Amino acid sequence: MQIINTAKQTQQQVNEWRKAGYTIGFVPTMGFLHEGHKSLIDCSVAENDKTVVSIFVNPTQFAPTEDLEKYPKDFTADSTMCQNAGVDLIFFPQNEEMYPKNFATNITMNGDITKQLCGKSRPTHFSGVCTVVAKLFNIVPADNAYFGKKDAQQLAIITQMVQDLNFSVKIIGCPIIREIDGLAKSSRNSYLSADERKAAVIVSKAIFTGEKLAQENKLTVEQIVNEMHSIIESEPLAKIDYVEIVDLATLTKISQNTIAILGAVAVFIGKTRLIDNFILERK
Numbered sequence: 001m002q003i004i005n006t007a008k009q010t011q012q013q014v015n016e017w018r019k020a021g022y023t024i025g026f027v028p029t030m031g032f033l034h035e036g037h038k039s040l041i042d043c044s045v046a047e048n049d050k051t052v053v054s055i056f057v058n059p060t061q062f063a064p065t066e067d068l069e070k071y072p073k074d075f076t077a078d079s080t081m082c083q084n085a086g087v088d089l090i091f092f093p094q095n096e097e098m099y100p101k102n103f104a105t106n107i108t109m110n111g112d113i114t115k116q117l118c119g120k121s122r123p124t125h126f127s128g129v130c131t132v133v134a135k136l137f138n139i140v141p142a143d144n145a146y147f148g149k150k151d152a153q154q155l156a157i158i159t160q161m162v163q164d165l166n167f168s169v170k171i172i173g174c175p176i177i178r179e180i181d182g183l184a185k186s187s188r189n190s191y192l193s194a195d196e197r198k199a200a201v202i203v204s205k206a207i208f209t210g211e212k213l214a215q216e217n218k219l220t221v222e223q224i225v226n227e228m229h230s231i232i233e234s235e236p237l238a239k240i241d242y243v244e245i246v247d248l249a250t251l252t253k254i255s256q257n258t259i260a261i262l263g264a265v266a267v268f269i270g271k272t273r274l275i276d277n278f279i280l281e282r283k
């Protein structure tokens with residue numbers, strides 16, 4: 001497994017593989033890899049000749065008040081996991097490599113998709129995500145790129161960007177991986193104290209109940225959202241950022257044209273903001 005710090009060398013290596021006829025799978029990450037990332041890597045390794053993982057904590061997707069400085073890092077554990085999983089190359093750039101002093105281009109998406117859900121409380125977040133992901137897609141010209149469905153809004157936005165800007169990479173969404181008690185795996189779970197970790201299970205409880213009620217199709221969307229609110233509010237350590245049920249494609253109100261619905265929550269457990277969701281195809 002190669003570990004490369006520069007964009008140019010990574011691009012060269014991936015282009016050589018492409019010329020040799022290999023298919024390329026790409027898993028962009030911010031490191032501190034867990035079972036959720038491992039499932040993306042496993043899919044990529046199974047479906048492509050070569051797999052590239054990027055590890056870069058992207059500063060432009062964090063607001064000044066957010067957790068950039070304390071975002072967890074463990075490159076040794078990450079590289080061991082990648083090596084064991086059959087990754088061929090880790091792209092591991094420093095900030096100056098991705099954002100040199102004269103860096104001046106940003107991608108901002110118009111329309112509702114970046115303004116709903118997490119976009120309401122994190123208004124600059126998705127511009128940072130789009131910019132770094134567009135850069136990464138140019139540095140790693142892959143056939144397939146793998147993203148977790150836990151970040152359903154991110155997945156929808158990246159799919160939209162790839163369509164809008166004619167990237168040739170195919171975006172593949174992979175299922176949420178959960179702890180035994182239901183909590184969705186996330187690098188940010190490492191911030192939780194023992195009490196907070198116990199309390200955090202309320203997030204997936206609300207998601208599972210919301211999903212069941214939506215499947216039963218007896219209550220209105222508003223009633224289901226209220227039920228989910230009540231469940232989360234029963235936990236004193238939890239503070240709701242949002243609970244919403246929307247059209248998965250547009251992230252706005254469900255309509256006659258809705259093919260799949262997204263039930264999504266963001267909840268603070270102490271200072272840690274956790275997200276989770278369910279997706280349901282409409283019959």
Ligand code: PAF
Pocket residue numbers: 028029030056058061129132133151154
């Ligand atoms: O999902 C993440 O880890 C990040 O948002 C991503 C896609 C690697 C961009 O920094």
